[in-house]
Amino acid sequence: MADVKNLELLSTIGFGGAIRDGLHVHPERQHLVYPLGCTVVVEKIGGKRSQQFLQGHTDQVSCVCISPSGRYIASGQHTHQGYAADIIIWDFKTLTRKHRLTLHKVLVTDLSFSSSEKFLLSLGGEDDGTLALWDVETGQALAGAPTADVSGGHASTLSFTNHDDFTFVSSGKYTIRVWNIHPRTHTLTPSNCVMRALRRVVTCMTISPDDEIAYCGTTSGDIVLISIPNKVLKGTGPNKNLFARGVTSIAMSPSGELLVGAGCGTIARCSPKTIKVIESNNVVGAVTSIAFTPGGQEIFIGSDDSNIYRFSQDDVSTYEERIVCHPQRVCGVAFPRGTSELFATCSHHSVRVWHTPTGKQLLAINVPGIECNAIDFTPDGKFIITGWEDGVIRVFLPQSGKEKLQMQNAHSKGVTAVAVTNDCTRIISGGGDGLVRVWRLGSECITLLESMKEHKGSVTDIRVRHNDEECVSASADGSCIIWDLDRFVRNQIMFASAIFSQVRYRPDEAQLLTCGSDRKVHYWEAFDGSLIRELEVSATGALSALDISPDGHLFATGGQDKLLKVVTYDEGETLYVGQGHSGDITRVAICPNQKYIISVTNTGSIFRWRFPE
Numbered sequence: 001m002a003d004v005k006n007l008e009l010l011s012t013i014g015f016g017g018a019i020r021d022g023l024h025v026h027p028e029r030q031h032l033v034y035p036l037g038c039t040v041v042v043e044k045i046g047g048k049r050s051q052q053f054l055q056g057h058t059d060q061v062s063c064v065c066i067s068p069s070g071r072y073i074a075s076g077q078h079t080h081q082g083y084a085a086d087i088i089i090w091d092f093k094t095l096t097r098k099h100r101l102t103l104h105k106v107l108v109t110d111l112s113f114s115s116s117e118k119f120l121l122s123l124g125g126e127d128d129g130t131l132a133l134w135d136v137e138t139g140q141a142l143a144g145a146p147t148a149d150v151s152g153g154h155a156s157t158l159s160f161t162n163h164d165d166f167t168f169v170s171s172g173k174y175t176i177r178v179w180n181i182h183p184r185t186h187t188l189t190p191s192n193c194v195m196r197a198l199r200r201v202v203t204c205m206t207i208s209p210d211d212e213i214a215y216c217g218t219t220s221g222d223i224v225l226i227s228i229p230n231k232v233l234k235g236t237g238p239n240k241n242l243f244a245r246g247v248t249s250i251a252m253s254p255s256g257e258l259l260v261g262a263g264c265g266t267i268a269r270c271s272p273k274t275i276k277v278i279e280s281n282n283v284v285g286a287v288t289s290i291a292f293t294p295g296g297q298e299i300f301i302g303s304d305d306s307n308i309y310r311f312s313q314d315d316v317s318t319y320e321e322r323i324v325c326h327p328q329r330v331c332g333v334a335f336p337r338g339t340s341e342l343f344a345t346c347s348h349h350s351v352r353v354w355h356t357p358t359g360k361q362l363l364a365i366n367v368p369g370i371e372c373n374a375i376d377f378t379p380d381g382k383f384i385i386t387g388w389e390d391g392v393i394r395v396f397l398p399q400s401g402k403e404k405l406q407m408q409n410a411h412s413k414g415v416t417a418v419a420v421t422n423d424c425t426r427i428i429s430g431g432g433d434g435l436v437r438v439w440r441l442g443s444e445c446i447t448l449l450e451s452m453k454e455h456k457g458s459v460t461d462i463r464v465r466h467n468d469e470e471c472v473s474a475s476a477d478g479s480c481i482i483w484d485l486d487r488f489v490r491n492q493i494m495f496a497s498a499i500f501s502q503v504r505y506r507p508d509e510a511q512l513l514t515c516g517s518d519r520k521v522h523y524w525e526a527f528d529g530s531l532i533r534e535l536e537v538s539a540t541g542a543l544s545a546l547d548i549s550p551d552g553h554l555f556a557t558g559g560q561d562k563l564l565k566v567v568t569y570d571e572g573e574t575l576y577v578g579q580g581h582s583g584d585i586t587r588v589a590i591c592p593n594q595k596y597i598i599s600v601t602n603t604g605s606i607f608r609w610r611f612p613e
Helices: none
Strands: 009-013 031-036 039-044 051-055 061-066 072-077 084-091 096-105 108-113 119-124 130-135 141-146 155-160 167-172 175-181 188-192 202-207 213-218 223-227 232-237 247-252 258-262 266-270 277-282 287-292 298-303 308-312 315-323 330-334 342-355 361-377 384-388 393-396 403-407 415-420 426-431 435-441 446-453 459-464 470-475 479-484 489-495 500-505 511-516 520-525 531-536 543-548 554-559 564-568 574-578 585-590 596-601 606-610
Touching: 009 039, 009 051, 031 061, 039 061, 061 108, 072 108, 084 108, 084 119, 096 119, 096 130, 096 141, 119 155, 141 188, 155 202, 167 202, 167 213, 175 223, 213 247, 247 287, 258 287, 266 287, 266 315, 277 315, 298 315, 330 585, 330 596, 342 384, 384 415, 403 446, 415 459, 426 459, 426 470, 435 459, 470 500, 470 511, 479 500, 500 543, 511 543, 511 554, 520 543, 554 585, 554 596, 564 596
Parallel strands: 108 155, 202 247, 330 361, 361 415, 459 500, 543 585
Antiparallel strands: 009 606, 031 039, 039 051, 061 072, 072 084, 084 096, 108 119, 119 130, 130 141, 155 167, 167 175, 175 188, 202 213, 213 223, 223 232, 247 258, 258 266, 266 277, 287 298, 298 308, 308 315, 330 342, 342 361, 361 384, 384 393, 393 403, 415 426, 426 435, 435 446, 459 470, 470 479, 479 489, 500 511, 511 520, 520 531, 543 554, 554 564, 564 574, 585 596, 596 606
């Protein structure tokens, strides 16, 4: 059995925008730090885009925090019900793990370093209901306490004050508390703030530079001001025009202005005393993170639409997009024939073309409200062929993104698979209705040539032979059918007790590979459809992605276990494993020159791996 090695992750396209305050600018001003699935990404801000990865979490990262000097990064995670959720403290200089801290159950909601970096505070989720104080140097737990009080619910956010190692504030559902830490015994003593019958659910919080005021953003769309020394309500604001869909992120700029992000996508500069809006703008999605560069010249905004925007601190009326990516499940990925310089992906209401080495978005095609299920390039590279859930085949120009052709009502239950013949004259499509249809691709229109019906379930994948005489279709009904494209009849059929998700011809076209819900990769004889062997690749989850290298020696596969595996074709041995995906792997593609592997997930992230030599 060969030793399994780690696949080298080169870059990612994605951002865990749903995580509150997940985006940070490192104090040394040269790097962004943000979560992406099970990984924490450290990305260079200026010059050529480069990324480094902190990998060690076993499930999705749920919170990220940077110490005041930037020496440490702390990250917490989700885990399964009944299990402990880890916290990892990373050394930023070496990008290595310093401590793994285990105490909270199911979820770590928030983290905060003290001003001297002596302590780390961690907050568990509702299943845990506690906060813990840790010694950063030794990694030992010093104290813990439940966060709920008699009058309120659990805390959802916490923060140390800026100048005192022994004072912090927690807030959440109908509760805002100021805590004191005993210098010797580390006993935690909470004091409930006097709220004068005001009841609010706090979602985010920031503390003024002088540690006098805690600004608490609420689901009601207003901001609650708390006097930290006196532990009393100081006021609320704005008095009119509350922030729509609640306050989702809040931060204090180095110049003393309050920056507020709302669930409706509003980003506003406000007066810290009156909470009056001075200037505002809107981004796509709810604002979940606000990060200032030290000195405050620039602001980076993260949204739950998985985008990162760059603003000037003096003017929030204009911005540039720093990172754009799919906010939802990526359904397909494809390389053009003969080039590895770019690839295309399809997702909910969009098709995007990316530059492979840099991850830069070259083209975005949007069809609002409709999910794109399948994508392919014509072999000559002139068109992008896409299949959509509304049953339409849409043909786009890859340079401009302009729609060239479309075929309405191609399938009654959505177009779920598309492929193009090698002579670029025919499109083969599969649908949720189980039909496989052959279309004539003309310069001005698409016309139906033949419709073939044998599948009982949705068609999940279609592949065409090099001579254009046959194609193979995989279906959720547990069958794969090899079709004759001249006579439009079935040549062979293959059955398995599984929902097939993908099918591939080996480059010599003598054999076929399939993967599906039974966690196995099946080898089939292309001539007579007989089963050659079954290879159990995953121990825990269904396989949904498969691709074979152009030379036929290796194949890559992945699925619900979130692991990308590179397996030898002949021996069936797993040589490499890629870890760190943010969700289930939905599709994988090996580039034509065997330099990269692209994997995409159901959370919208895209991963670029180095193909093993």
